[in-house]
Amino acid sequence: MSATCIIPAYNEGKTIGNVVKVVKSHKNVSEVIVVSDGSIDDTAEVAKLNGAKVIELSENKGKGGAMNEGLKSCETEIILFLDADLIGLTDKHVADLLDPVLNGDKLMSLGVFSQGRATTDLAQRVAPYLSGQRAIKRDLLNKVSDLDVSRFGVELALTRFVENNDIEIQIVQLPDMSHVMKEEKLGVVKGFVARLKMYWEIVHYYIKNPS
Ligand SMILES: O=c1ccn([C@@H]2O[C@H](COP(=O)(O)OP(=O)(O)O)[C@@H](O)[C@H]2O)c(=O)[nH]1
Ligand SMILES: O=C(O)[C@@H](COP(=O)(O)O)O[C@H]1O[C@H](CO)[C@@H](O)[C@H](O)[C@H]1O
DSSP states (O other): OOOEEEEEEOTTTTHHHHHHHHHTTTEOOOEEEEEEEEEOOSSHHHHHHHTTTEESSSSSOOOHHHHHHHHOOOOOEEEEOOOTTTEEEEHHHHHHHHHHHTTTSOOOEEEESSSOOHHHHHHHHHGGGGGOEEEEEEHHHHSSGGGGOOOGHHHHHHHHHHTTTTOOOEEEETTEEEEHHHHHHHHHHHHHHHHHHHHHHHHHHHHOOOO
């Protein structure tokens, strides 16, 4: 059994190439789909150059919407979601995320950075359920409501679904991994504003889906 890797990407030209290169070379990944979510940089070109299938959205749909577009354009039973801004991704990280779902043990795995950078390690220790690195069975994904409009609430949607349905997931440590923070991408002020927008989208999803 193989998996499709779906990478939602909004202006990630600087990092998308390496993420695609690493995950595309994994033996159990049959296809890498990068969904450029209204990007205005060279995300799509860099992703194509590194062998990804690219879906270019003319309008930004938000993270959940981009992931959903990728889901609609593949057929594998197992999906691996990765962020486009990962630092230090290796083939072993991909294997550790995929194996619990590929071997039928679990319906979802969730990757948590460890021994990466203090800032991103801490953030994920505080809120591991927000991690964007997950392998998931398509059957489970099909039951999660509002993925397409969840934006940054998508991780909350996935986590809440497994909790509400008593589905045991596999937490996977991702050693020596991090991601580029918003403040590093956009500068301190714009990065902080983007972070607030992210938290608002998460709260908005929570308010709209209280249980
Ligand atoms: O409107 C958006 C916002 C984010 N992303 C992607 O979702 C992932 C996580 O977003 P971000 O890096 O902003 O969040 P962080 O990892 O900083 O929490 C990255 O691959 C982004 O490119 C997206 O596709 N559309
Ligand atoms: O780690 C975190 O605190 C946030 C924000 O990371 P940044 O420091 O803004 O890159 O990132 C996590 O949460 C996001 C929202 O759910 C997810 O999109 C990311 O995949 C996840 O790493």
